[in-house]
Amino acid sequence: MLQNKHIVLGICGGIACYKAVDLVSKLQQAGAVVDVIMTESADEFVRPLTFSTMSHRPVYSDLWEPSGQAAETHIRLAEEAELLAIVPATANTIAKLAHGFTDNMLTTVALATQAPLLLAPAMYKDMYTHPATQANLSLLRQRGAYIVEPAVGRLASGTIGTGRLPDTELLLGAIRLTLGRHSGDLVGRRVVVTAGGTQEPIDPVRYVGNHSSGKMGYAIATEARDRGADVVLITGPVSLPAPYGVDLIRIETASQMRDAVMASVNDADVLVMSAAVADFRPAHPSPQKIKKHVGEPSIIASSGQQKQATTEGHAAGDGFSIHLVRNADILADLATMQIGQQRRNREGRLQPLIRVGFAAETENVIANARDKLVRKQLDLLVANDVMRSDSGFGADTNKVYFFHPDETVEDLPVMPKTGVAAAIWDRVLSLLT
Known part of the structure; x- marks a missing residue:
C-alpha cells in the first residue's frame, strides 16, 4: 500500500516532534518515498540530520536560502506529493493553514499542493480545546483535511488531558486510510467483514468456542480500508487492536453475530464472512456457575429439538451432559433472503451483495469446500487446512x-495473511466491476 508512495511529512515545533522520527523510519521501511519539511521551531527540538538519516533524503526547511532554489523546490514537492501529512501539527501551523498564510516552506507547500492533507494535532490540552484552535480545525475539515484526533494522557507539562500525539501504528493507519480514500480501487464501496470466533456460554464463566485469532479477518478489513472502502468489522473476542478508521462492532455469540451482519449488509456491496462462527450452542446456559462437584462435562450435539436424555445442570452418573442445539447459518440465511439484491453499484446498475465465505477444514479440503460453495451460493470461497x-x-x-462458482480452483502459495487479504480483494474487485 505504501510502496513508492510519495509522502511529504511536515514537522512542526512541538515536543512531540521526536515521535515523528519513528514515523519517518516506519514509512521508509514500508517502501514510501518520504520528504521531510521542518519549520524553524522544529529544528530546536530535533536536528534535521536525524530525519535525513531516517528518510535517506534531504530535509527541507529554509524558504529563503541564498541560492534561490527553494522557490523551485516548494513547487516540485507540492506537485510530487501524494499526501501531505503534518505530524505534529501545532496550533500555530493549524492557524496558518486555516487562513492561507505562507511564511515558511511547509505552509507554502501546503497551499500549492493538490494532495490530500492529513493533520495530527499535538499541544497542551487548553490550547487544543481553545475555541480558536477548534474553529481552525473545523474550517480545515470543511475543506477536506483529515484530522487525527490527539490522544488523552500525560502531557509534557505533567498534566493529564487531550493533546498527546498518537502512537506510530495509529498514525500509519491514518496515512493508509487517507491515501486509500483519495485513490483506492474500493473508494465508494461499503464492505462488511466478520472476524474472530464466537463464544457460546455454558454458564457465566465458561463457554463453547474455537481457536480463531481473528488475524485473517482483521487483515481483510485493514486491506479494504487501505483501498478506500468504508468498512464495518464485526468481531468476536480477540486480542488484536482495532484497525484505525473502521466501524467496529464487537459481539460474543453466533446469535449476536447474525444480528449484526443482518443489520449491516442492507446497504453493503460486499460481505466477507471470515469469522469462525460456532455451529452449536448450549441450549440452556446455567444462570450460575456450575460447581465442580457436579461432575466432568460431556457434550451432546443435536441439530433437532429432541428431549435431553439427562437433566441439564445436574450430574448424570460420572459425567455431566450439555445439550447443544444448532446455530443459524448466516450465509445460508442470506442466500435465502437475498439481502442486497436491489443495491445499485457505482455504474448505476443493480448489483447483488457479493458474498465471500471461508472453510476451515481438517480433511477433504477440496470436496468440503466445493460442497460449501454450492450449498451457500457464494461468489467466492476461501478454504484452508487448519491442521x-x-x-x-x-x-x-x-x-x-x-x-x-464456475468450478475454477486457484491454489495459492503460502503467504502472509496480509497477502491473502490483498488477493481476496483483487478477486472481489473483478466481481464488482
Whole structure:
C-alpha cells in the first residue's frame, strides 16, 4: 500500500516532534518515498540530520536560502506529493493553514499542493480545546483535511488531558486510510467483514468456542480500508487492536453475530464472512456457575429439538451432559433472503451483495469446500487446512484455495495473511466491476 508512495511529512515545533522520527523510519521501511519539511521551531527540538538519516533524503526547511532554489523546490514537492501529512501539527501551523498564510516552506507547500492533507494535532490540552484552535480545525475539515484526533494522557507539562500525539501504528493507519480514500480501487464501496470466533456460554464463566485469532479477518478489513472502502468489522473476542478508521462492532455469540451482519449488509456491496462462527450452542446456559462437584462435562450435539436424555445442570452418573442445539447459518440465511439484491453499484446498475465465505477444514479440503460453495451460493470461497502449521488459526501466514462458482480452483502459495487479504480483494474487485 505504501510502496513508492510519495509522502511529504511536515514537522512542526512541538515536543512531540521526536515521535515523528519513528514515523519517518516506519514509512521508509514500508517502501514510501518520504520528504521531510521542518519549520524553524522544529529544528530546536530535533536536528534535521536525524530525519535525513531516517528518510535517506534531504530535509527541507529554509524558504529563503541564498541560492534561490527553494522557490523551485516548494513547487516540485507540492506537485510530487501524494499526501501531505503534518505530524505534529501545532496550533500555530493549524492557524496558518486555516487562513492561507505562507511564511515558511511547509505552509507554502501546503497551499500549492493538490494532495490530500492529513493533520495530527499535538499541544497542551487548553490550547487544543481553545475555541480558536477548534474553529481552525473545523474550517480545515470543511475543506477536506483529515484530522487525527490527539490522544488523552500525560502531557509534557505533567498534566493529564487531550493533546498527546498518537502512537506510530495509529498514525500509519491514518496515512493508509487517507491515501486509500483519495485513490483506492474500493473508494465508494461499503464492505462488511466478520472476524474472530464466537463464544457460546455454558454458564457465566465458561463457554463453547474455537481457536480463531481473528488475524485473517482483521487483515481483510485493514486491506479494504487501505483501498478506500468504508468498512464495518464485526468481531468476536480477540486480542488484536482495532484497525484505525473502521466501524467496529464487537459481539460474543453466533446469535449476536447474525444480528449484526443482518443489520449491516442492507446497504453493503460486499460481505466477507471470515469469522469462525460456532455451529452449536448450549441450549440452556446455567444462570450460575456450575460447581465442580457436579461432575466432568460431556457434550451432546443435536441439530433437532429432541428431549435431553439427562437433566441439564445436574450430574448424570460420572459425567455431566450439555445439550447443544444448532446455530443459524448466516450465509445460508442470506442466500435465502437475498439481502442486497436491489443495491445499485457505482455504474448505476443493480448489483447483488457479493458474498465471500471461508472453510476451515481438517480433511477433504477440496470436496468440503466445493460442497460449501454450492450449498451457500457464494461468489467466492476461501478454504484452508487448519491442521497445517503454516496455515489457519493463530498463524501469521496462510495456505488457501480460492473456489469460484464456475468450478475454477486457484491454489495459492503460502503467504502472509496480509497477502491473502490483498488477493481476496483483487478477486472481489473483478466481481464488482
